[in-house]
Amino acid sequence: MEKKLQTCLASIREKTDFKPEVALILGSGLGDYADGIQIETTVDYTEIEGFPVSTVTGHKGRFVFGYVGDVPVVIMQGRVHYYEGYPMSDVVLPTRLMGLLGAKKLLLTNAAGGINENFRPGDFMMLTDHIATGVPSPLIGPNLDDLGPRFPDMSEVYSHRIQDVIRNAASECEIDLKEGVYVQLTGPNYETPAEVRMCKIWGGDAVGMSTACEAMAARHMGMEIGGISCITNLAAGISKEKLDHKEVQETADRVSKDFKRLVTKIIETI
Numbered sequence: 377m378e379k380k381l382q383t384c385l386a387s388i389r390e391k392t393d394f395k396p397e398v399a400l401i402l403g404s405g406l407g408d409y410a411d412g413i414q415i416e417t418t419v420d421y422t423e424i425e426g427f428p429v430s431t432v433t434g435h436k437g438r439f440v441f442g443y444v445g446d447v448p449v450v451i452m453q454g455r456v457h458y459y460e461g462y463p464m465s466d467v468v469l470p471t472r473l474m475g476l477l478g479a480k481k482l483l484l485t486n487a488a489g490g491i492n493e494n495f496r497p498g499d500f501m502m503l504t505d506h507i508a509t510g511v512p513s514p515l516i517g518p519n520l521d522d523l524g525p526r527f528p529d530m531s532e533v534y535s536h537r538i539q540d541v542i543r544n545a546a547s548e549c550e551i552d553l554k555e556g557v558y559v560q561l562t563g564p565n566y567e568t569p570a571e572v573r574m575c576k577i578w579g580g581d582a583v584g585m586s587t588a589c590e591a592m593a594a595r596h597m598g599m600e601i602g603g604i605s606c607i608t609n610l611a612a613g614i615s616k617e618k619l620d621h622k623e624v625q626e627t628a629d630r631v632s633k634d635f636k637r638l639v640t641k642i643i644e645t646i
């Protein structure tokens with residue numbers, strides 16, 4: 377196993393022997409969710425030797441271990457992004473760690489810009505697939521043979537079974553769930569209108585700066601994945617409004633109650 381991964385794993389195992397079944401990554405503005413679960417223990421990222429720590433405000437940095445219903449979970453409250461300057465291997469290290477801690481299932485969440493004309497700010501979009509060609513693959517470099525194969529299949533990154541779980545959860549929560557393809561670009565700048573048109577032609581429905589790389593790393597090691605985007609704003613050119621990170625936070629806050637209900641229902645039935 378990669379040295380850094382091994383060190384981080386050992387560092388966490390010194391603090392807790394908690395074995396999660398489900399891993400959850402919380403996106404921008406959605407971090408509050410972790411405060412509301414039955415917390416067993418938390419580990420700040422700064423306590424983990426060699427662990428990448430986020431610089432963006434609005435991102436707390438810790439693992440929360442606990443229970444959603446009866447389900448043992450590990451939650452990343454705050455993630456690092458590629459645009460912060462970390463190598464991709466560091467960006468996906470936390471995801472891999474959660475897999476190594478025992479989580480076989482991963483629920484990815486993020487804030488994203490809407491490309492699909494039928495989307496409105498505040499909508500939730502379940503990821504049916506992604507386009508990750510805008511960022512380097514996190515699997516570039518020597519293959520971590522103990523995690524997965526050199527040339528991993530990506531034909532079902534977002535598990536059809538978990539997609540059904542998410543649809544049913546949304547239906548039970550009476551949430552009008554959208555579905556679509558997530559495009560990851562590097563950021564930190566938002567896209568130009570021409571870039572957004574390109575994403576649309578590619579087949580994208582939402583655009584963001586995280587998630588697809590994490591999904592690739594998780595799929596590489598055989599985790600079963602689900603993904604939800606909170607459409608916090610419309611992408612450039614789709615709306616006439618200028619883009620502002622404040623809107624991302626405000627929309628995420630506005631829908632946080634529905635987000636909590638939805639995620640809880642998903643985890644309880646996953």
Ligand code: 6GU
Pocket residue numbers: 487488489490561563565566567583584585608609610611612619624
């Ligand atoms: Cl419009 N673009 C990207 N890349 N990320 C976002 C976004 C847009 N809105 C929220 N996150």
